[in-house]
Amino acid sequence: MPGILLGDEFPNFEADTTIGRMRFHDFLGDSWGILFSHPADFTPVCTTELGRAASLNDEFQKRGVKMIALSIDSVADHISWSKDVMAYNNDPKSDLPFPIIADHKRELSVQLGMLDPDERDKSGMPLTARCVFVIGPDKKLKLSILYPATTGRNFNELLRVIDSLQLTARKKVATPVDWVPGQKVMVVPTVPDTETAALFPSGVTTKELPSGKKYLRYTEP
Incomplete structure (x- = not known):
């Protein structure tokens, strides 16, 4: 399965997101970035993960990091589910503070090696695994972590590795x-x-x- 290795330039893909059509490098600008995928909207572990990411958004912003999520669901589903995520955070009046990419054709997921062969939707198609990509201001991949669908991530650890990456870059x-x-x-x-x-x-x-x-x-x- 195709993928991306440390030090590779991250693809400047174009995709539909909850904030409109975008090119990834334009979205990042001169910032660090975290692209993280989840298996599906309206599922329990994914809701807790994006809720935690949303609650830590200010911490990532302090470090000059932009977050963006991805799954194979539609933009409409992403927008609807985002309300559940923020309600889980007991903040139902606020919007999710980062966009979500809609990859319903799985083209980007295949390109980046993000599919989980053991987790499939009702039609038998593979879902996205819990991938994490950290991209530097030079648009190169600095860190990647791959979790199975059954294991939720630790976003405090992602803050820690960002602190390490930024320090060791200087x-x-x-x-x-x-x-x-x-x-x-x-x-x-x-x-x-x-x-x-x-x-x-x-x-x-x-x-x-x-x-x-x-x-x-x-x-x-």
């Missing part, structure tokens, strides 16, 4: 396991010790290891 560091903003980061192996003082004025600490190799180097973000 500095020659990597974020260790379970890292959250404010914790120390790691100097990437390609930075020689002779350059660390200039790059990391707060200092670098190195953990001593049995191998004697000094690759666990920590610094402040």
Whole structure:
């Protein structure tokens, strides 16, 4: 099945959405983007997911991230279901703060490798899986995660990975396991010790290891 790999330029597809016809790169502009798919409108797990995404929209906006959802349902269904999503959030008078793409012909889902072979609609056609694509301002894919239909996503984790991606795009560091903003980061192996003082004025600490190799180097973000 076709798909897209890390570092690939994300397709500048054209699609119908709940805010009208759009070209994806025009929608993103100079922003970061998250495109995430769900199996179907008017289903339980998907409603909780989009509700959580909507409640965190301000946090994503603070990071300069635009969100857009996708499933194989029609624009009309998306608009109707959005009211349920916001009612689930106990905010029925507000609109869903991000658009949803209608991919009823599954053309985009096939192109991006988003279909779940184990989840099908009443006619036997495959539904979209719970994909997540993070796209940088350069329009290249920075992260992808694929969940089955039965497992809801953690949108707090998506905020965490956005924080990591944006930090590591600016500095020659990597974020260790379970890292959250404010914790120390790691100097990437390609930075020689002779350059660390200039790059990391707060200092670098190195953990001593049995191998004697000094690759666990920590610094402040």
